[in-house]
Amino acid sequence: MIVRTVNSVRPFGYTLAGIGAAVIAGLAYYSHQEHLKLSDATFVTGWVLLTAMVSLALFNIRKRLSMMPMGRAAYWLALHVVIGLFAVGMFIVHTGGIWATGFYEQVMAGLFWATALSGIFGWLYQRAMPRRLTRIGYEVVYERIPAEIAALREEAEEAALEGVGASGEPTLGRFYSETMQDFFRRPRFMISHLLGAGAAQQWVDLRFRTVRGLVGSQEEPALARLEAAARRKLSIDAHYAIQRSLKLWVAVHVVLSAAMLTLAVWHLILVHVYAR
Amino acid sequence: MTEDKNRFAHDRSPYERPNFPFRCGREAAFGKPCPRGPSAGGDCQGVADCTPFRTRKIVTNAETGEETEIQRWECRRPQYAGGPCAEGPRPDGTCSCIHPPCAPKPTIRRQRGRWALLAVGAMVAMALAFVGAAGGIIGPKPDADGILSHVGWPSSVNPGQLSGKHEQFTAKDGCISCHVGHSDTLTGWAGAIFERTTISDSCVSCHSFGEKQADADPKAQSPMAFAAHNTKFPNRADAPTATCTGCHTEHKGVDASITPMEDGQCSACHTTKFDSFSKSHPKFGANFPHESARTIKFPHGKHLETHFVDQRYIDKAPKNGCVSCHTDQVDGRLLPGSFENGCAACHELAIKEQGMVVFGLPELSDPELTAEARDSCGFPVPQLEPVRATLEALAEALPTMQALGENAESGNLNGVMSGVAALSEAQAAIAEAQEELAEAVDMSEAVSLDSLSPIAAFLLAVPADDADEYSEAAAAFLIAAAAEGQVPLAEAIDAKGGDANVLLSGLSPELVTEVTCAWAANTEYEPKQDPEPGAGWTAQELQVSYLPTGHADAVTKGWIALGLANRGSEDEGAEAFAKLVLSAGDGPGRCFKCHVAPAADAEKQAVQWVIPRVDARPFTAFNHDPHLNVLDQVAGCATCHRQLEPGETLADGQSRPGPHANDFKPIDQATCKDCHRPGGVRQDCSLCHRYHSNPSIRKGTM
Numbered sequence: 001m002i003v004r005t006v007n008s009v010r011p012f013g014y015t016l017a018g019i020g021a022a023v024i025a026g027l028a029y030y031s032h033q034e035h036l037k038l039s040d041a042t043f044v045t046g047w048v049l050l051t052a053m054v055s056l057a058l059f060n061i062r063k064r065l066s067m068m069p070m071g072r073a074a075y076w077l078a079l080h081v082v083i084g085l086f087a088v089g090m091f092i093v094h095t096g097g098i099w100a101t102g103f104y105e106q107v108m109a110g111l112f113w114a115t116a117l118s119g120i121f122g123w124l125y126q127r128a129m130p131r132r133l134t135r136i137g138y139e140v141v142y143e144r145i146p147a148e149i150a151a152l153r154e155e156a157e158e159a160a161l162e163g164v165g166a167s168g169e170p171t172l173g174r175f176y177s178e179t180m181q182d183f184f185r186r187p188r189f190m191i192s193h194l195l196g197a198g199a200a201q202q203w204v205d206l207r208f209r210t211v212r213g214l215v216g217s218q219e220e221p222a223l224a225r226l227e228a229a230a231r232r233k234l235s236i237d238a239h240y241a242i243q244r245s246l247k248l249w250v251a252v253h254v255v256l257s258a259a260m261l262t263l264a265v266w267h268l269i270l271v272h273v274y275a276r
Numbered sequence: 277m278t279e280d281k282n283r284f285a286h287d288r289s290p291y292e293r294p295n296f297p298f299r300c301g302r303e304a305a306f307g308k309p310c311p312r313g314p315s316a317g318g319d320c321q322g323v324a325d326c327t328p329f330r331t332r333k334i335v336t337n338a339e340t341g342e343e344t345e346i347q348r349w350e351c352r353r354p355q356y357a358g359g360p361c362a363e364g365p366r367p368d369g370t371c372s373c374i375h376p377p378c379a380p381k382p383t384i385r386r387q388r389g390r391w392a393l394l395a396v397g398a399m400v401a402m403a404l405a406f407v408g409a410a411g412g413i414i415g416p417k418p419d420a421d422g423i424l425s426h427v428g429w430p431s432s433v434n435p436g437q438l439s440g441k442h443e444q445f446t447a448k449d450g451c452i453s454c455h456v457g458h459s460d461t462l463t464g465w466a467g468a469i470f471e472r473t474t475i476s477d478s479c480v481s482c483h484s485f486g487e488k489q490a491d492a493d494p495k496a497q498s499p500m501a502f503a504a505h506n507t508k509f510p511n512r513a514d515a516p517t518a519t520c521t522g523c524h525t526e527h528k529g530v531d532a533s534i535t536p537m538e539d540g541q542c543s544a545c546h547t548t549k550f551d552s553f554s555k556s557h558p559k560f561g562a563n564f565p566h567e568s569a570r571t572i573k574f575p576h577g578k579h580l581e582t583h584f585v586d587q588r589y590i591d592k593a594p595k596n597g598c599v600s601c602h603t604d605q606v607d608g609r610l611l612p613g614s615f616e617n618g619c620a621a622c623h624e625l626a627i628k629e630q631g632m633v634v635f636g637l638p639e640l641s642d643p644e645l646t647a648e649a650r651d652s653c654g655f656p657v658p659q660l661e662p663v664r665a666t667l668e669a670l671a672e673a674l675p676t677m678q679a680l681g682e683n684a685e686s687g688n689l690n691g692v693m694s695g696v697a698a699l700s701e702a703q704a705a706i707a708e709a710q711e712e713l714a715e716a717v718d719m720s721e722a723v724s725l726d727s728l729s730p731i732a733a734f735l736l737a738v739p740a741d742d743a744d745e746y747s748e749a750a751a752a753f754l755i756a757a758a759a760e761g762q763v764p765l766a767e768a769i770d771a772k773g774g775d776a777n778v779l780l781s782g783l784s785p786e787l788v789t790e791v792t793c794a795w796a797a798n799t800e801y802e803p804k805q806d807p808e809p810g811a812g813w814t815a816q817e818l819q820v821s822y823l824p825t826g827h828a829d830a831v832t833k834g835w836i837a838l839g840l841a842n843r844g845s846e847d848e849g850a851e852a853f854a855k856l857v858l859s860a861g862d863g864p865g866r867c868f869k870c871h872v873a874p875a876a877d878a879e880k881q882a883v884q885w886v887i888p889r890v891d892a893r894p895f896t897a898f899n900h901d902p903h904l905n906v907l908d909q910v911a912g913c914a915t916c917h918r919q920l921e922p923g924e925t926l927a928d929g930q931s932r933p934g935p936h937a938n939d940f941k942p943i944d945q946a947t948c949k950d951c952h953r954p955g956g957v958r959q960d961c962s963l964c965h966r967y968h969s970n971p972s973i974r975k976g977t978m
Binding site for chain 2: 032035036037038039040064100101102103104105107141142143144146147149150151154185186187244247248250251254255256257258259262263266269270272273274275
């Protein structure tokens with residue numbers, strides 16, 4: 001039975017988005033009116049944009065101060081997403097376009113768009129990937145995956161030895177050492193798992209379908225144990241690929257944000273030196 | 277392997293957190309991690325499985341009651357790592373389960389922090405490095421050869437290249453050419469953060485907009501520079517102001533236009549709002565675009581329909597329509613070309629014939645004055661000598677006649693004989709004296725004019741037609757002219773505020789002397805040959821005249837300027853002089869058959885001889901070029917410029933065919949809207965209107 005819970009974050013997010021859109025519209029109107037009056041609103045819009053960008057950076061601090069009662073992370077995420085989209089709008093209002101002409105301003109604009117696009121991508125990505133993880137039917141913390149793989153490897157080696165011991169034939173031992181050992185060494189088929197393709201599944205199916213015709217009845221329990229370990233490894237690999245990508249996009253987003261904020265501060269200094 | 281839901285229980289697995297900065301090196305290689313993991317500083321703690329704990333226990337001997345302290349090392353290996361080991365700690369308290377150390381690896385979180393710091397450092401380094409690459413905080417400056425070697429280099433200071441017209445502007449002082457707030461020192465640069473300046477102040481150090489003091493004092497700033505439309509509305513105290521940077525945004529690239537203006541920006545101030553030109557633009561002026569005063573009067577209709585079809589002049593008529601004469605393109609306007617190319621074929625000869633008499637030789641009221649003039653030329657003065665000789669002869673003869681009578685009465689024949697002889701001599705003297713007297717009487721019929729010329733009367737400040745009034749001054753003038761040529765004339769001109777060097781340019785002093793002395797000799801001056809049109813200074817009979825050498829003759833323009841300068845003066849002769857040089861006729865005033873004379877009450881009494889190249893409507897611009905291809909094939913220019921039909925009246929009541937009246941209908945706005953409409957050609961305000969009035973560059977800028 002599917003249980004639907006009332007998501008209180010979504011109305012909060014919509015409300016914020018509405019406020020953000022209204023503020024952007026107001027500032028765009030104000031900026032245009034100033035432009036018509038042969039005046040300049042870029043100082044105002046610039047400060048608003050910088051404030052928004054600094055506010056976005058505070059989301060990272062919220063995660064670091066998770067022990068403090070600062071509200072649910074979901075609300076913070078909603079706030080982060082809305083302010084991020086608000087910053088995109090303010091950037092266009094502030095610059096009057098999407099690109100710049102000077103070298104350092106082009107670098108800054110490039111960093112802004114890279115940050116914004118990585119943020120939008122990540123937002124959508126982290127909404128889609130957890131469903132994939134759920135469909136795997138197996139849960140594991142990312143940090144435990146190496147230990148899990150190591151445990152599976154031990155399990156697989158024991159199964160192979162068990163098969164050899166039970167039959168006296170080296171078939172299962174050779175199958176493990178020549179075919180499966182490398183598979184258990186580390187996560188495999190990363191791209192296939194990321195894309196949700198079945199390359200890894202097919203590879204394992206093919207290998208075990210092949211070896212199954214070569215083993216005797218004494219080896220079958222061990223082979224079944226080995227196959228179970230391999231299939232668990234597929235699930236763990238999928239977790240590893242997806243969870244790692246979820247962490248890596250955040251890393252890219254944060255690094256880009258840090259670079260952009262640095263140039264934004266530089267831009268602020270230059271504006272107050274030259275443009276006043 | 278069956279999934280064990282409790283495999284991560286606290287006693288079965290180590291406690292993992294995503295915010296750990298390091299992870300076990302073996303784990304990073306997907307091996308079995310050690311149970312202890314790395315320290316927060318990244319050191320391996322997995323060499324030993326545990327840190328044994330020493331316990332102390334007091335054991336009491338039941339027999340003796342002696343207490344003994346027993347110390348033992350206990351294994352503290354956690355349950356998830358297998359619990360206490362069988363070997364237990366060594367005697368020295370070290371763990372007996374020793375492994376080789378690993379090299380802990382930073383977690384993604386840790387790596388993320390490092391990359392973020394690196395990115396911050398890279399941006400700071402880039403900012404500082406490209407400050408230097410672009411010439412430092414003051415921007416590009418010229419090298420020893422005067423070349424701006426850093427222009428266009430990547431810069432972390434310059435937000436974009438300057439537009440083409442300003443590209444080399446910073447050659448001397450760099451960024452502080454405009455950004456005066458900071459100096460070329462780092463402290464001055466940093467201090468500018470807290471100093472508020474206006475860049476527009478720098479703009480008007482080069483640009484001026486008709487302010488009178490702009491050229492006089494390059495550093496002077498006029499509030500009109502920032503007033504709406506600058507000096508167009510100098511008396512509007514409530515005129516809104518604006519900064520230059522409000523419209524002209526620089527640093528947008530070499531090819532960027534920094535002069536665009538939106539319709540909305542006009543509407544922000546203008547009280548008459550309208551959506552677009554095609555929908556609701558205010559009507560053009562009643563005679564647009566001919567409402568402003570013209571400098572040349574040219575009756576197009578009369579020329580086109582009368583002169584150019586006259587068989588006598590048809591060979592001189594323009595062959596290519598309007599552009600035969602309207603050859604000069606200035607700011608998109610098609611102005612008439614030069615006189616030589618358009619008008620000279622028909623009008624040049626008439627100009628060369630429009631001579632003016634500068635001075636004539638008048639009759640003087642007192643013969644003594646004439647005699648003085650004659651004397652000044654070295655001629656004898658015959659008028660009184662014959663009379664005196666005759667009277668002397670008669671006086672001498674009278675005693676002889678009395679003695680003759682007495683001798684006749686007394687019968688003294690000798691006396692009678694000598695008396696008769698004396699009478700004969702006296703008769704001869706009287707006869708001779710009579711001849712001289714007769715000659716003197718002939719001289720009294722003077723060869724001279726009845727009056728002074730208007731120019732001479734004005735210069736001498738005497739009435740032209742009253743000999744009693746002008747004789748003394750004229751005699752003095754003529755006596756001086758006979759002796760010194762044009763000098764007295766030049767002095768008189770200077771006294772009236774004229775420039776004799778211009779007004780008498782080319783006048784020979786010998787000519788003045790010869791004419792004056794011919795008159796003194798009571799003869800008419802006879803030139804060696806009759807003067808040709810355009811001969812310049814000439815003399816004939818009793819007049820010294822000037823025939824213009826051609827169109828735009830400097831001497832003629834000089835006399836007209838003198839006439840204008842004395843227009844309205846109450847000086848004697850000024851009115852007649854002004855009438856001579858300003859009224860259309862045969863003299864200099866003939867110029868005003870085509871040129872427009874200033875109104876009598878005009879503040880500036882000067883003739884605008886050439887068609888001004890600066891548009892009299894500084895806020896309206898029209899470029900003919902793009903319109904030429906859309907003209908009606910038959911009507912041509914008349915598609916827009918339509919002549920008035922005979923008898924047709926303009927909106928202001930002016931009708932054709934007034935000789936100097938404008939004979940074109942106003943431009944019909946509907947004609948413009950045929951193309952300038954939504955979906956057609958652009959129709960924004962700045963297409964036809966300019967914001968600034970009289971924009972120019974101050975002297976000394978370039």
